[in-house]
Amino acid sequence: MQHRHLLPxxxxxxxxxxxxxxxxxxxxxxxxxxxCRARLAEAQEVVAALDEVPLFSPPVGLADRVMNQVPxxxxxxxxxxxxxxxxxxxxxxxxxLAAALVAVVGSxxxxxxxxxxxxxxxxxxxxxLLGEQARSTVTDAVGEVIVAMFGPQVVMAVQQIxxxxxxxxxxxxxxxxxxxxxxxxxxxxxxxxxx
Amino acid sequence: MxxxxxxxxxxxxxxxxxxxxQQGREPAYRELxxxxxxxxxxxVYRMVRDRELAEDLTQDTFVKVLTHIEKYRAxxxxxxxLFKIAxxxxxxxLRRRQLDTVSMEGSPHATSADIAEATSFELxxxxxxxxxxxxxxxxxxxxxxxxxRLRPEYRSCILLRHVEDKSYEEIAATxxxxxxxxxxxxxxxxxxxxxxxxxxxxxxxGPPAEEPA
Numbered sequence: 406m407q408h409r410h411l412l413p414x415x416x417x418x419x420x421x422x423x424x425x426x427x428x429x430x431x432x433x434x435x436x437x438x439x440x441c442r443a444r445l446a447e448a449q450e451v452v453a454a455l456d457e458v459p460l461f462s463p464p465v466g467l468a469d470r471v472m473n474q475v476p477x478x479x480x481x482x483x484x485x486x487x488x489x490x491x492x493x494x495x496x497x498x499x500x501x502l503a504a505a506l507v508a509v510v511g512s513x514x515x516x517x518x519x520x521x522x523x524x525x526x527x528x529x530x531x532x533x534l535l536g537e538q539a540r541s542t543v544t545d546a547v548g549e550v551i552v553a554m555f556g557p558q559v560v561m562a563v564q565q566i567x568x569x570x571x572x573x574x575x576x577x578x579x580x581x582x583x584x585x586x587x588x589x590x591x592x593x594x595x596x597x598x599x600x
Numbered sequence: 601m602x603x604x605x606x607x608x609x610x611x612x613x614x615x616x617x618x619x620x621x622q623q624g625r626e627p628a629y630r631e632l633x634x635x636x637x638x639x640x641x642x643x644v645y646r647m648v649r650d651r652e653l654a655e656d657l658t659q660d661t662f663v664k665v666l667t668h669i670e671k672y673r674a675x676x677x678x679x680x681x682l683f684k685i686a687x688x689x690x691x692x693x694l695r696r697r698q699l700d701t702v703s704m705e706g707s708p709h710a711t712s713a714d715i716a717e718a719t720s721f722e723l724x725x726x727x728x729x730x731x732x733x734x735x736x737x738x739x740x741x742x743x744x745x746x747x748x749r750l751r752p753e754y755r756s757c758i759l760l761r762h763v764e765d766k767s768y769e770e771i772a773a774t775x776x777x778x779x780x781x782x783x784x785x786x787x788x789x790x791x792x793x794x795x796x797x798x799x800x801x802x803x804x805x806g807p808p809a810e811e812p813a
Contacts, residue, residue, distance in 0.1 A: 417787050421768075451793045454743040455762035463641035464655045468633040471662040472626065478670070479624030 411441045419445055420452050614678040621669050629666050636679065637662075640686045643759055647690035649748055657693060661686040680774040683764065687756050687775060694752050746796035754789035761786055 411419075415431050435441050479487075494500045521528055552560055563571060609617055609631040617635075620628035640661055645654035664685055672681055747755060756775060760766045768786070772779045 413787060413791065414783075417783070417790070420790070447794060448790060451790055451797060452762065454797070455747075455758065455793070458743060458747070458759075458763050460638045460642040460763070461645050463637040463658060467637050467641075467655070467659060467662075468630050470659055471633055471666065472629060474659075474663045475629065475666045477624050477626050477629065483623045 410438065411435070411444070416441075416445055416448055420448050615674055618669065618672055618674075618678050621666070622672070629669075632666070632678075633662055636682055639679075639764055640682065642763065643683065643686055643756075644690045646744070646747060646759055646763075647687070647752065647755060648693055653693070657689050658686070661689050664689070676773065677770065679764075680766075680770055683760060683766075684774045684776065691752055691756070742797060742800050743793075746793050749796060750789050750792055754785050754792065757782055757785040758789040758793070 411431060411434060418428055419431055419435065435445055494503050548560070563574075566574075607620065607627075609620070609627055612620075612631075614632075614635070617628050617631050621632060637658065641654060641658045644657045644661065645651060648654050648657065661682070665682055672678065747758065750758065753775075757771055760771045760774060761768075766774065768779060768782050771777075771786075772782045775782070777785075
């Protein structure tokens, strides 16, 4: 190591206080070479100045300004866990009471569900009856409204033309409505442009 | 009802605070800002050398980072990710400013010197406001002036190495550069700083003022 001066990257190794393989001979060389010692000292001065460069204080209220623009998103599982924690009573006695209450209500609901399940046929029959009743009520009411609005002749005509006719009539109505809306919009736009 | 337990965020490592922020805990967001607002602001301020602008860019950095906090992957250091975004924000700004500067020197499509002169304009001489005076004092030491004359990429590397105390590997990860490039940049930056600070050791008047990149 005595036959040449240190290369710039070798000076860098010493500056970074690297302890890797091969650094010890460089240190020994520096001890015996005034030129390299001067170069290293010069480089160390710059590094020392850099190491003393201070941090600057940011503006007061930066956190508030940032948080005003950041949407805080709470994942559903965290929200659920928080809700459980929040609604769990703090004292052990209240916690035991709440657990007992949950057990009683849970047992009742489970028992009721099982009872309904074992009587599936009866439940289906009652549901069917109620559904049929509701459907006939709604159909009658709608029929009466149509008769009141358009008269019995229209209703009869509609019954005669069947679903295709109803679809065609509905389509015609939609096209007519759309044309009316567009026409009105065109008139409004042109009158605004004139004014 | 039981309140949600309050954690002592100040004593938690970054990874835990980030995990809490990912769970939507606002105090964790604020803790991350508290920890890094000074280093990030200092880095950005030294990159752009304009306090007001640095404040805005620092704010943009934190908004970007915290808005996408769920995308952070724990295998990287949070600080590396944060400084990468801060550096990108500052570099993007410098690039935009460089384009503006070019346009002041006349049309790039000018075919003759006369046309270039006709399309150029000069900035009026400005007297320093109290705020600018403060900035000049803050950034006015010889070492700060020397840092400001480095190329932006050298500046980022040297600031991360010596001000933020990052290892070469961390700087490479932060700036998305190969390790060898980081070593080269830091070596060249130190070399340039030595040259720029030579007059201080020799007691000379110093190099002429230059507009930083």
